[in-house]
Amino acid sequence: MSPATLGSVILQATQSEAFDQIENDTLLSSSLWANIALAGLSILLFVYMGRNVEGSRAKMIWGATLMIPLVSISSYTGLVSGLTVGFIEMPAGHALAGEEVMSQWGRYLTWALSTPMILLALGMLADVDRGSLFTVIAADIGMCVTGLAAALVTSSYGLRWVFYAISCAFFLVVIYAVFVEWPQSAAAAGTDEIFDTLRVLTVVLWLGYPVIWAVGVEGLALVESVGATSWGYSALDIGAKYLFSFLLLRWVGANQNVVESAGTTTGSEAAAAPADD
Amino acid sequence: MSPATLGSVILQATQSEAFDQIENDTLLSSSLWANIALAGLSILLFVYMGRNVEGSRAKMIWGATLMIPLVSISSYTGLVSGLTVGFIEMPAGHALAGEEVMSQWGRYLTWALSTPMILLALGMLADVDRGSLFTVIAADIGMCVTGLAAALVTSSYGLRWVFYAISCAFFLVVIYAVFVEWPQSAAAAGTDEIFDTLRVLTVVLWLGYPVIWAVGVEGLALVESVGATSWGYSALDIGAKYLFSFLLLRWVGANQNVVESAGTTTGSEAAAAPADD
Amino acid sequence: MSPATLGSVILQATQSEAFDQIENDTLLSSSLWANIALAGLSILLFVYMGRNVEGSRAKMIWGATLMIPLVSISSYTGLVSGLTVGFIEMPAGHALAGEEVMSQWGRYLTWALSTPMILLALGMLADVDRGSLFTVIAADIGMCVTGLAAALVTSSYGLRWVFYAISCAFFLVVIYAVFVEWPQSAAAAGTDEIFDTLRVLTVVLWLGYPVIWAVGVEGLALVESVGATSWGYSALDIGAKYLFSFLLLRWVGANQNVVESAGTTTGSEAAAAPADD
Numbered sequence: 001m002s003p004a005t006l007g008s009v010i011l012q013a014t015q016s017e018a019f020d021q022i023e024n025d026t027l028l029s030s031s032l033w034a035n036i037a038l039a040g041l042s043i044l045l046f047v048y049m050g051r052n053v054e055g056s057r058a059k060m061i062w063g064a065t066l067m068i069p070l071v072s073i074s075s076y077t078g079l080v081s082g083l084t085v086g087f088i089e090m091p092a093g094h095a096l097a098g099e100e101v102m103s104q105w106g107r108y109l110t111w112a113l114s115t116p117m118i119l120l121a122l123g124m125l126a127d128v129d130r131g132s133l134f135t136v137i138a139a140d141i142g143m144c145v146t147g148l149a150a151a152l153v154t155s156s157y158g159l160r161w162v163f164y165a166i167s168c169a170f171f172l173v174v175i176y177a178v179f180v181e182w183p184q185s186a187a188a189a190g191t192d193e194i195f196d197t198l199r200v201l202t203v204v205l206w207l208g209y210p211v212i213w214a215v216g217v218e219g220l221a222l223v224e225s226v227g228a229t230s231w232g233y234s235a236l237d238i239g240a241k242y243l244f245s246f247l248l249l250r251w252v253g254a255n256q257n258v259v260e261s262a263g264t265t266t267g268s269e270a271a272a273a274p275a276d277d
Numbered sequence: 278m279s280p281a282t283l284g285s286v287i288l289q290a291t292q293s294e295a296f297d298q299i300e301n302d303t304l305l306s307s308s309l310w311a312n313i314a315l316a317g318l319s320i321l322l323f324v325y326m327g328r329n330v331e332g333s334r335a336k337m338i339w340g341a342t343l344m345i346p347l348v349s350i351s352s353y354t355g356l357v358s359g360l361t362v363g364f365i366e367m368p369a370g371h372a373l374a375g376e377e378v379m380s381q382w383g384r385y386l387t388w389a390l391s392t393p394m395i396l397l398a399l400g401m402l403a404d405v406d407r408g409s410l411f412t413v414i415a416a417d418i419g420m421c422v423t424g425l426a427a428a429l430v431t432s433s434y435g436l437r438w439v440f441y442a443i444s445c446a447f448f449l450v451v452i453y454a455v456f457v458e459w460p461q462s463a464a465a466a467g468t469d470e471i472f473d474t475l476r477v478l479t480v481v482l483w484l485g486y487p488v489i490w491a492v493g494v495e496g497l498a499l500v501e502s503v504g505a506t507s508w509g510y511s512a513l514d515i516g517a518k519y520l521f522s523f524l525l526l527r528w529v530g531a532n533q534n535v536v537e538s539a540g541t542t543t544g545s546e547a548a549a550a551p552a553d554d
Numbered sequence: 555m556s557p558a559t560l561g562s563v564i565l566q567a568t569q570s571e572a573f574d575q576i577e578n579d580t581l582l583s584s585s586l587w588a589n590i591a592l593a594g595l596s597i598l599l600f601v602y603m604g605r606n607v608e609g610s611r612a613k614m615i616w617g618a619t620l621m622i623p624l625v626s627i628s629s630y631t632g633l634v635s636g637l638t639v640g641f642i643e644m645p646a647g648h649a650l651a652g653e654e655v656m657s658q659w660g661r662y663l664t665w666a667l668s669t670p671m672i673l674l675a676l677g678m679l680a681d682v683d684r685g686s687l688f689t690v691i692a693a694d695i696g697m698c699v700t701g702l703a704a705a706l707v708t709s710s711y712g713l714r715w716v717f718y719a720i721s722c723a724f725f726l727v728v729i730y731a732v733f734v735e736w737p738q739s740a741a742a743a744g745t746d747e748i749f750d751t752l753r754v755l756t757v758v759l760w761l762g763y764p765v766i767w768a769v770g771v772e773g774l775a776l777v778e779s780v781g782a783t784s785w786g787y788s789a790l791d792i793g794a795k796y797l798f799s800f801l802l803l804r805w806v807g808a809n810q811n812v813v814e815s816a817g818t819t820t821g822s823e824a825a826a827a828p829a830d831d
Contacts (some may be wrong), residue, residue, distance in 0.1 A: 064411025135617025340689025
């Protein structure tokens with residue numbers, strides 16, 4: 001067997017082994033298929049809900065929101081197929097040191113695509129300025145990418161937690177903006193009622209992800225079941241993605257005039273300029 | 278041999294084996310080198326054509342269009358070197374099940390960079406609103422990334438087609454916008470003559486990619502030749518990328534005043550605001 | 555041992571071997587830890603410096619600038635852990651042909667995230683138009699990605715330099731804009747004093763990266779030490795990232811009124827439109 005063939009065999013074997021292991025673990029596979037089903041239903045529902053949305057801002061919020069379940073269904077199909085799943089040998093110091101633990105690293109990668117859409121929809125709703133929106137989305141992507149690194153480091157137990165700490169530092173930037181700064185913009189835009197609901201939903205549920213990482217198989221392994229850890233993430237996704245999107249779209253559909261009249265801050269520098277002349 | 282050395286040997290062997298296999302297959306290698314040559318010529322030609330472009334919108338269209346052959350030459354150099362090529366063992370159910378098939382997975386990755394440039398140039402030309410442009414580009418990236426997943430899944434034949442279906446769903450969003458929604462904006466912007474030519478060129482040629490996937494080695498394998506499949510994609514790229522870009526830039530160069538006067542919708546919320554005061 | 559387990563062992567062995575090799579090489583590990591320390595200090599300092607920044611444009615510049623050390627600390631933690639480091643067997647023709655050379659490929663990947671932030675901050679400072687900013691950032695990302703490809707090609711010595719040449723072509727676009735075009739915008743915006751300092755700092759230091767690639771272990775290997783090559787990049791990063799950011803933020807903090815009043819061109823089409831009515 002040539003080295004290239006061996007390499008090909010190894011890569012395919014990892015994917016197939018992950019695929020089989022997921023299929024034979026009811027708890028684990030149900031955590032993935034439940035999200036594929038809910039994401040699929042959400043897509044159909046959201047397309048239907050968006051049929052009458054008019055106006056540039058409302059359509060942009062709708063477009064960003066529709067991407068959330070579309071990215072999600074792709075993400076969970078990747079996990080179920082074993083394509084974005086790997087086996088990690090935990091380093092010395094970890095509770096499962098030396099054991100091979102299934103890592104669903106694809107979750108972190110696709111969160112880097114779906115969570116910016118959530119923040120974009122929230123930011124457009126609150127009519128925040130471009131600088132704030134840009135900084136928060138950049139920090140959010142940083143949070144996901146360093147979370148991915150935390151999951152994949154196997155050379156040192158300490159460095160797993162260093163990446164965890166960096167990821168949490170990015171998260172603090174996001175929480176501060178969404179919880180402290182953006183509500184003021186939302187109040188000015190007249191969208192504070194729905195924004196307050198969504199920011200509480202988002203901040204509370206998003207806080208759950210680092211908690212699950214910390215207690216699950218990738219962190220302290222207080223929960224040693226891959227299936228239970230996976231259900232933790234999947235349950236949070238159901239609330240933070242599909243429920244969030246549904247509440248947002250229902251409100252936007254019923255209040256398009258508020259959304260459109262608010263649309264002045266995002267391009268505020270440009271808008272301000274002629275007024276100054 | 279240490280495991281780390283073995284890993285390094287395997288990775289390099291895959292790349293070198295792909296490089297050799299491409300070099301020794303005239304049909305396959307000509308499909309790649311033809312595009313490197315045409316992309317190189319296009320870059321030189323487009324830099325020359327852009328020497329007199331003035332105005333923010335025309336320059337942005339020119340910049341996005343120039344990126345198309347630049348990404349393309351990088352993409353094809355990656356394929357020719359074997360860096361972005363792999364060997365996939367097809368799963369049970371596939372016509373070539375158990376055989377190692379060369380996968381040019383780098384194509385899907387670089388399409389995620391080049392096709393947004395095409396849509397950006399088209400959207401700027403038609404002066405569509407920001408919300409629509411954003412949604413269409415996000416759907417386009419989703420189409421490419423799930424196309425990549427469809428090509429790489431080896432654990433299950435059915436899941437290859439599930440990813441294919443998801444990718445086509447993203448594609449429908451793109452087609453609907455470019456074929457049904459954007460022509461209205463182009464008419465309002467006075468760019469409908471060239472836009473109509475380019476959207477027909479784009480939609481017809483882009484429909485060819487999923488057809489080639491379906492009948493080529495990665496799908497039903499009705500065409501079993503890697504070289505013929507590769508030429509299929511390469512021929513489409515020549516029309517959808519270099520010919521498209523040339524027609525667009527020639528028109529923009531000759532109609533800069535139309536392009537500039539159209540530039541009001543992209544920042545429409547900002548522009549509208551002072552008028553409302 | 556199953557193929558999947560073997561694959562997992564190989565991947566982890568590469569990471570651990572890189573981690574150990576870095577730890578036991580004082581020159582190499584100091585080049586990485588020095589940057590982690592300086593990036594950490596920069597983050598704390600920049601958060602403090604930004605406490606009084608007001609206004610949409612100034613906050614956006616501050617946000618983009620703060621991302622620079624945040625991406626940098628993530629990047630260097632990835633290198634130190636061995637996660638984004640690999641062993642490359644150089645092809646025939648290379649001075650170290652057949653030898654395994656440590657490649658810090660993670661550098662190229664994270665530059666694709668950090669250098670756009672530098673250009674975004676510079677472009678906002680000079681108040682350049684959106685088309686120019688977009689084209690330059692797209693070219694910059696192209697430069698980093700093809701630099702990554704140049705580092706990873708092992709099938710052909712010639713193709714390493716082809717990717718190097720493509721990367722330099724992208725770099726020319728960036729240099730031309732920052733050195734020739736943007737100073738005119740900065741003069742018009744009244745930010746030319748600080749812009750001139752920063753563009754010289756940026757262009758001079760950025761020219762160092764391709765020089766180090768050419769003479770270091772990845773290119774001609776005139777310098778054969780991985781540690782010395784790594785210190786070359788690390789020293790450039792200290793000037794081009796932390797010193798650059800500090801000078802920029804200090805000036806923005808002291809001149810917020812200039813920054814705000816300049817903010818008319820980025821959304822110029824929108825701003826111009828009502829004035830035309």
